[in-house]
Amino acid sequence: MxxxxxxxxxxxxxxxxxxxxxxxxxxxxxxxxxxxxxxxxxxxxxxxxxxxxxxxxxxxxxxxxxxxxxxxxxxxxxxxxxxxxxxxxxxxxxxxxxxxxxxxxxxxxxxxxxxxxxxxxxxxxxxxxxxxxxxxxxxxxxxxxxxxxxxxxxxxxxxxxxxxxxxxxxxxxxxxxxxxxxxxxxxPDLAAAADRILASAIDPSQTTRLTLRASSGAPLGDERARETVIATARAIAERTGVRLVDLDTADDRVTITLATHRLGALGFLAELRRLTNAWSRARAGADLWPTDR
Ligand SMILES: [Mg+2]
Incomplete structure (x- = not known):
């Protein structure tokens, strides 16, 4: 059979x-x-x-x-x-x-x-x-x-x-x-769903999970801020070829799981922090994330 x-x-x-x-x-x-x-x-x-x-x-x-x-x-x-x-x-x-x-x-x-x-x-x-x-x-x-x-x-x-x-x-x-x-x-769309489905086949021991925590308050309670963080993470993944296995947001943090080693994941997170802080500074005059971590 x-x-x-x-x-x-x-x-x-x-x-x-x-x-x-x-x-x-x-x-x-x-x-x-x-x-x-x-x-x-x-x-x-x-x-x-x-x-x-x-x-x-x-x-x-x-x-x-x-x-x-x-x-x-x-x-x-x-x-x-x-x-x-x-x-x-x-x-x-x-x-x-x-x-x-x-x-x-x-x-x-x-x-x-x-x-x-x-x-x-x-x-x-x-x-x-x-x-x-x-x-x-x-x-x-x-x-x-x-x-x-x-x-x-x-x-x-x-x-x-x-x-x-x-x-x-x-x-x-x-x-x-x-x-x-x-x-x-x-x-938001089938492309992202396909990413998630294909990522599920990845060996968890080959992934790194990291969290960015907000400087203060709960900035991702704001829908536009949350959407921008998600879209930016996806854009970085697309540009760098690093596979975004999972992305989870709460009002005060974003946790990402990447199919790469810790050093690669730290670089990814630094880029996400830099780009979304620049966006937030231009929009609201304040960073989303501390820059000294
Ligand atoms: Mg339908």
């Missing part, structure tokens, strides 16, 4: 493709939030690269999406399939963007897409009821695991809604392997 494989289950709308920020024309036939027109399928920047890195690392990528707009009369399951096909075509490696090959036949880093057209408030049978495929139900993940030979305990879920994460835990994916994308959080 073939061994079970780990997967990354991906929510679709606002995880892989732009949804909430679509123009009003996108919602001509549907309620806002129900994307059923393939002409409006557009990747979120960085999503393809993130998928490619996860795929290269050996994860099977599976899209699972609630599409209750069908139950509410905004389109058909054929419209869902058309959107999923358009998305999978966009998620094909760049060297496979041969325009002579029709989009549905290009290779995609995504192995499969599962959709739930049901909605309990819908009026289009047979989709006008609650269904175990509809997130937070576990049905789509269970079906994919069965059909594709996947291993939920070793898999991950990434989505922008709590129900995405609940569907995963209901299907046997450990809570610590579920990632909620949220602006201003350590995981």
């Amino acid at each position: 073939r061994p079970l494989r780990p997967a990354v289950f991906l929510d679709r709308d606002d995880t892989l493709n732009v949804n909430a920020d679509l123009p009003p024309e996108a919602w001509a036939r549907t309620k806002e939030g129900d994307l059923l027109d393939p002409a409006f399928v557009e990747l979120i920047p960085g999503a393809l690269e993130a998928c490619r890195r996860l795929s290269d690392a050996g994860f099977v990528l599976v899209v699972i999406t609630n599409q209750g707009g069908v139950a509410r009369g905004g389109g058909s399951t054929r419209d869902i399939d058309a959107c999923n096909t358009a998305l999978r075509a966009l998620l094909s490696p760049s060297d496979d963007h041969d325009e002579h090959v029709p989009a549905p036949f290009r290779a995609s880093v995504v192995t499969a897409s599962y959709s739930a057209p049901h909605h309990p408030e819908g009026d289009v049978p047979p989709f006008d009821d609650e269904h175990h495929w509809r997130k937070p139900g576990p049905g789509m993940i269970e079906a994919a695991a069965h059909e594709l030979g996947l291993d939920p305990p070793r898999s991950w879920m990434v989505g922008d809604k709590q129900r995405d994460l609940d569907a995963a835990t209901n299907a046997g994916i450990p809570p610590k392997r579920t990632i909620l994308l949220a602006p201003g959080s350590p995981c």
